[in-house]
Amino acid sequence: MFHAVPGEKQEQNSLIPDHIKSRIERLFASPGEGSDHAVSITFSKLNWLMYVDPEWVEHRLIPMLAFDHTAAEPAWNGFLCSNRVPRSPLAVLVKPLLLQAAPWVENQTWDRDLAKVITQWLGWMYIFKRDEDDGLTKQEMRRVLREMSDDTRNQFIWWLGKVGQGNDDGWETLVAPFLNEVWPRERIFRTASSVESWISLLDDTGNSFPVVYASVKRYLVPVETDRHPFYRFTREVGEDEPITTQFPVETLDLLDSVTPKVLSRTPYELPKILVLVSEAAPNLRADHRYLGLMDLVERM
Known part of the structure; x- marks a missing residue:
């Protein structure tokens, strides 16, 4: 019809x-x-x-x-x-409902990860439309992030990576300010799965790695995992050197931030990353973070 x-x-x-x-x-x-x-x-x-x-x-x-x-x-x-994404003026009409919709959709049997669509729409409305009638305020966006599930929040981190990659200076002008100004800072939101999502976001930041890491660092906690989140930190991607070789100081600090002081097993990439750090910046061999991580490796 x-x-x-x-x-x-x-x-x-x-x-x-x-x-x-x-x-x-x-x-x-x-x-x-x-x-x-x-x-x-x-x-x-x-x-x-x-x-x-x-x-x-x-x-x-x-x-x-x-x-x-x-x-x-x-x-x-x-x-x-x-x-x-709903266009204005439709967005103006549906915004009050969108702001409350993610938890409701997550509880539906037909969800099929559709809550992530809501949060990405709202993220777009904040990042690109916040000064307009169909945009979101900082307080509205933060409340949405707090109310969504951990899985949906991790999918939103993935979406932020797409924003960083898909816009000129996106990492420094869009993503980093969003993390500094909007992302909730309560300890409850710093989970093992979110740490893996942050690491996955960081390994695609290119030359903006130091800036984005400075914004992400406050959301990291030590976790032990059987996954390999640092895979790209030890390998060349295209013509680019490994992230560790390009940014040894930030990579060492990242490792120190997410590695527990007691481990049941050595993370697969940890020894390789420490070798790359020592080769790229020999002065870091005397750094207390490097020495602490080397001690963990040698005790395993």
């Missing part, structure tokens, strides 16, 4: 014809899964519908996103599966 809207390309505010809207609304009231399917398809087109028929969207569709509405689940599922 949406394909039946007249014209090859709909103009702004050109409206969905009433005979189509009435049929769609009757489908919303159909029994069983048919109704859910109609709602989900409609909400997957919400950006376009807001452009073509904003009054219908505001008064008939947006209320269906209320968490206590009977159609809320298929409405959010379709909206989030579109994977398109």
Whole structure:
């Protein structure tokens, strides 16, 4: 029925014809899964519908996103599966709900990691739109980060890496300020899994590694893991030398920050990284952090 809207390309505010809207609304009231399917398809087109028929969207569709509405689940599922950041003025209308949506979506059986879509939309609205009506304040963004699950927060760290890589000077002008100004500093959010996510973010920062590490350091805690998060710190990537060779001081400090003082086994990359540190900056062999880590290796 949406394909039946007249014209090859709909103009702004050109409206969905009433005979189509009435049929769609009757489908919303159909029994069983048919109704859910109609709602989900409609909400997957919400950006376009807001452009073509904003009054219908505001008064008939947006209320269906209320968490206590009977159609809320298929409405959010379709909206989030579109994977398109809501454009203004749609973002202005849905922002109050988006700010509360992540915990609600995480509790749905159909989640399929869709909570990460919400948090990435909100991150985009803060980083790129914070001075506009559809942007977020620092307090709103921080509250969202506190309320999401650890898994969703780690996926958000991955998204921050994409922001850093995908924008000119993104690491230094977008990501580092976000970490310094917005990221919650409570100890409860510094988990073993988040440390691995931070290390994964850091190994893609290129020449901005020192700046980003300075922002990330306060969120690190010692953890013991059977994974290999420092894999790229000992290997060349393309034409680039290993991160450790490029930034031995920061890498040594990073290792010291995340390595427990007592280990049940030596982390796989630790001896290799220490060799690279000593070769790249021989003066660090007398550093108390280097000596402490070498002692751990030799005691294993």
